[in-house]
Amino acid sequence: MIGKLKGTIDEIGEDHVTVDVHGVGYVAFCGARTLASIGGAGEAVILFIETVVREDMIRLYGFATSAEREWFRLLQTVQGVGSKVALAVVGTLSSGDLANAVALQDKAMVARAPGVGPKVAARIVAELKDRAPAFSGPGAEASFGLKRDIGGGTASAPVADAVSALTNLGYSRDQAANAIAAAVGEAGEGADGAKLIRLGLKALSRN
Template identity: 80%
Template sequence: MIGKLKGTVDEIGEDHVVVDVHGVGYVAFCGARTLAALPGEGEAVVLFIDTYVREDMLRLYGFATRAEQDWFRLLQMVQGVGARVALAVIGTLSAGDLANAVALQDKAMVARAPGVGPKVAARIVAELKDKAPAFSGAGSDESLGLKRDIGGGTAAAPVADAVSALVNLGYPRDQAAEAVAKALKDAGEAPDSAKLIRLGLKALSR
């Protein structure tokens, strides 16, 4: 069983890299993010490896970090998610982004991965909610609840519109949701999106 490769980059393909280890070339299939971060040909590289052995196939999957590898394994615990889909997800989202998506039940973020439809994305965030690594960047309890509502599509329209407007202005989604959560405290009853945007911008400027 191969668990790690340390050698030099021999060749980079569309979905794999060939790592030369003392004259032996190992083909490791990787996600897009891992492939994009690889050094040039002839340069040193270290990959964490998952080895898949079947009667008619032996395949290596490579990861730049242990976190990526952990997510690859976790994702395959979800019904309907195999190695190909798991690799597409971690190739699209960083480990931190994926942790955010699961913690906030943001199926739309997961569905950005190629080949991942809405139903599979919904299963991923639902089934991994209690299995995924701890989420530590959610902010206040109020903003966490709000972001879960947004991710699940259950937030009130003015709230979702205000967050969307702040994101369109260039603010990260988590920061925008945090600002709108603060705005809700000062907005009174049934605020419209314009008021939430105005108060959210005020919170962001502090």
């Protein structure tokens, strides 16, 4: 089984890249984000690979990061999601965007991926809500849990009020939730709404 390719880009197609590894060309199917980030023909490239073996084919899927590959695997555990849909999702949303969408139960964000309808998007965020923290990055589990509370309407009143205040100022729900999650991490869960808003705005100003 192939887990990673390190070589030179031979050609880039609409949905794949051919990587020359010591004279052998490997065709890896990639999402749009990966294809846009790896450079052009003749350039060095490293791809994290998921090898899919079926009765009638062997296919390689390539990703710019190991986190994207893990999301690709995880997405396919959702009912009705195969490799094509999973690749479309990770090709549209970054790992961070996916983690936020699941935490906030934001099916509309997932539905931005081509070929992903509202029902499939709803299944993805619902079925992965307790499983995504491991793919959100170091130290992200607490933040993920808080954002999940916000998305589920079970967050404390100061947290909910702070998120609402930031969205009223024109920030997206996702930006507001991220900022307040960071504020809670800095000030503690007992902080009042006013302090969370101040710290949330400070966090947003750094981005």
